[in-house]
Amino acid sequence: MSSPETPTKTISDFEAKLAEADKTVAQFQADDRSTFNILKGVLRRNPTLIPAAVLIISYLAFGLAAFAMDHGNFFRGTVLSTILQQMTVVGFIALAQTLVILTAGIELSVGEILIMSALIMANLGVNPENPEVPGLAAPLAIAAGVGIGALMGLFNGILITKIKLPPFIVTLGTLSIFRALKLAYSHSESVRNVDIEAKAPSLLFFGQGFKFGTFNVTYGMIGLVLLAAVVWFALNRTAWGRHVHAIGDDPDAAMLSGIKVDRVLITVYTAAGAICGLTAWVAIGRVGSVSPIAFGDINLASITAVVIGGTSLFGGRGSVVGAVLGAIIVQLFTTGLSVAVRVDDYWQTFAAGCLVIVAVALDQYMRRASK
Amino acid sequence: MTQPIIKARGLMKRYGTVVAMNGCDFDLYPGEILGVIGDNGAGKSTLIKALSGAVTPDHGTIELEGKAVHFRGPEEARGAGIETVYQTLAMSPALSIADNMFLGREWRKPGILGSVFRMTDRARMNAFAREKLSELGLMTIQNINQAVETLSGGQRQGVAVARAAAFGSKVVILDEPTAALGVKESRRVLELIQDVRKRGIPIILISHNMPHVFEVCDRVHVHRLGRRLCVIDPKQHSMSDAVAYMTGAKVPDGVTEAA
Numbered sequence: 001m002s003s004p005e006t007p008t009k010t011i012s013d014f015e016a017k018l019a020e021a022d023k024t025v026a027q028f029q030a031d032d033r034s035t036f037n038i039l040k041g042v043l044r045r046n047p048t049l050i051p052a053a054v055l056i057i058s059y060l061a062f063g064l065a066a067f068a069m070d071h072g073n074f075f076r077g078t079v080l081s082t083i084l085q086q087m088t089v090v091g092f093i094a095l096a097q098t099l100v101i102l103t104a105g106i107e108l109s110v111g112e113i114l115i116m117s118a119l120i121m122a123n124l125g126v127n128p129e130n131p132e133v134p135g136l137a138a139p140l141a142i143a144a145g146v147g148i149g150a151l152m153g154l155f156n157g158i159l160i161t162k163i164k165l166p167p168f169i170v171t172l173g174t175l176s177i178f179r180a181l182k183l184a185y186s187h188s189e190s191v192r193n194v195d196i197e198a199k200a201p202s203l204l205f206f207g208q209g210f211k212f213g214t215f216n217v218t219y220g221m222i223g224l225v226l227l228a229a230v231v232w233f234a235l236n237r238t239a240w241g242r243h244v245h246a247i248g249d250d251p252d253a254a255m256l257s258g259i260k261v262d263r264v265l266i267t268v269y270t271a272a273g274a275i276c277g278l279t280a281w282v283a284i285g286r287v288g289s290v291s292p293i294a295f296g297d298i299n300l301a302s303i304t305a306v307v308i309g310g311t312s313l314f315g316g317r318g319s320v321v322g323a324v325l326g327a328i329i330v331q332l333f334t335t336g337l338s339v340a341v342r343v344d345d346y347w348q349t350f351a352a353g354c355l356v357i358v359a360v361a362l363d364q365y366m367r368r369a370s371k
Numbered sequence: 372m373t374q375p376i377i378k379a380r381g382l383m384k385r386y387g388t389v390v391a392m393n394g395c396d397f398d399l400y401p402g403e404i405l406g407v408i409g410d411n412g413a414g415k416s417t418l419i420k421a422l423s424g425a426v427t428p429d430h431g432t433i434e435l436e437g438k439a440v441h442f443r444g445p446e447e448a449r450g451a452g453i454e455t456v457y458q459t460l461a462m463s464p465a466l467s468i469a470d471n472m473f474l475g476r477e478w479r480k481p482g483i484l485g486s487v488f489r490m491t492d493r494a495r496m497n498a499f500a501r502e503k504l505s506e507l508g509l510m511t512i513q514n515i516n517q518a519v520e521t522l523s524g525g526q527r528q529g530v531a532v533a534r535a536a537a538f539g540s541k542v543v544i545l546d547e548p549t550a551a552l553g554v555k556e557s558r559r560v561l562e563l564i565q566d567v568r569k570r571g572i573p574i575i576l577i578s579h580n581m582p583h584v585f586e587v588c589d590r591v592h593v594h595r596l597g598r599r600l601c602v603i604d605p606k607q608h609s610m611s612d613a614v615a616y617m618t619g620a621k622v623p624d625g626v627t628e629a630a
Contacts, residue, residue, distance in 0.1 A: 258475035
């Protein structure tokens with residue numbers, strides 16, 4: 001033991017002091033319990049509360065604005081049900097986008113995968129290859145559509161992992177490739193609603209629903225809730241989901257931790273493609289027909305929804321519930337501005353742009369507060 | 372002499388024009404603590420990565436318990452029982468402590484929840500992680516579910532060491548395990564190294580901290596210019612000898628600099 005009388009003799013003698021070390025578990029003085037700090041702490045632990053609060057507050061604000069401007073009752077069930085019906089397709093695609101963005105990637109070709117799958121689904125359903133078994137035509141068409149979506153996702157995944165290109169570049173390229181393929185395949189022709197209704201009505205399943213008072217529940221909405229639950233479970237309760245987060249966080253650390261990064265990334269892009277394929281079925285139900293030029297802006301709409309929902313574009317952090325809430329928020333602003341406030345269309349786009357910037361600014365602020 | 376548990380011969384690795392390993396040999400015997408020392412850029416980390424599967428050598432052979440192995444990734448080395456703490460720690464900041472400890476080897480729930488729905492058994496993993504951290508004396512960690520990014524550098528290193536000690540079954544490799552630790556935590560890591568050795572598992576310790584190396588190691592592998600210069604017994608050589616060998620100030624007996 002060292003003291004002025006007995007100076008340190010050996011190089012690790014100072015460690016002898018450790019016998020006197022404090023052995024109690026660390027205690028920390030609690031934070032300043034002001035309301036603001038408590039609120040910040042709660043939001044930090046449950047980041048999904050932010051989009052949820054934005055959604056509720058803006059819904060109330062649009063309702064009050066509608067009353068104040070004498071534009072009718074915004075709170076009636078039909079308005080809410082219209083908003084939810086219109087956001088369903090974006091909500092589905094946002095789930096696919098969430099998977100990809102969690103790995104710090106981006107998927108710009110989701111819209112083209114969606115339309116390609118929808119075209120194949122509708123064409124096979126309307127002109128079945130195997131007319132002897134008419135009952136099998138629609139299920140086969142749906143399976144083919146989902147399968148082709150997964151295949152296109154797989155193609156993206158292979159380019160990203162095997163040729164080691166950035167996801168932005170790969171999906172920017174496949175965006176154009178898939179767009180050209182879809183126009184070539186369809187000869188730029190739509191599949192008409194009357195044909196689908198006559199020959200493959202089950203393709204329209206997700207557009208149907210039931211009344212709940214004035215509120216119209218479609219099977220598409222129920223499907224969105226179910227798929228969100230499945231994706232949430234996969235991301236939060238399975239090893240695969242942990243690996244997706246780890247890869248987005250730090251791909252090198254994930255590799256050294258023994259995660260097969262390439263394999264996980266390929267499954268992520270394939271799953272995203274399959275979700276787009278499934279969404280094609282929902283979109284046919286929603287629109288009733290398939291046009292090769294529909295859903296042109298859904299790529300960016302899905303990214304907007306994901307970001308507003310609090311998922312970080314840098315990967316590793318985000319939430320499935322947030323993505324769905326984000327999609328509802330965007331649609332609420334679009335519908336609210338046209339129904340409750342009654343401004344011109346372009347202000348809706350303006351609002352969506354502002355939302356993205358505010359959402360990311362808020363996210364960055366919360367991030368800094370947690371450091 | 373007993374059979375080495377890890378035996379590597381003539382390992383070569385180039386990164387473009389940079390030679391990281393130039394015909395490196397390596398031996399680890401059962402039950403020993405082997406120190407690896409060397410100057411910065413001598414290729415210690417590349418040697419370790421070759422043994423832990425993170426780097427595939429261009430030439431050379433690695434044998435584990437007498438059988439040739441060719442690791443294509445860290446997961447294969449881990450599967451073979453070689454557990455590594457990297458200098459960068461290889462942890463995912465946004466995930467929790469328990470998630471990080473089990474990354475890549477999650478326990479699934481028993482029954483249909485695990486086999487069909489692939490559900491992870493979080494309660495069991497949390498309890499195990501908590502137990503291993505307590506063994507290491509990391510008492511300042513308040514919550515096993517807190518994200519790794521909220522921990523200090525030393526606490527992170529402690530978690531990484533606890534992870535390797537908990538899962539290593541054949542060999543534990545520690546690359547600078549005490550670099551970011553305080554005096555007390557360093558001492559705990561050194562004790563932990565002794566504990567792991569008592570379980571019969573050999574350890575490779577890479578460190579710049581000569582007192583630590585000379586205190587715990589049975590043999591010290593001196594690395595210089597991409598290859599093994601010599602192996603010394605810390606009881607017969609002084610720390611200044613070791614520093615002289617690894618920096619080229621002195622050539623050990625029976626070794627010529629060119630060899």
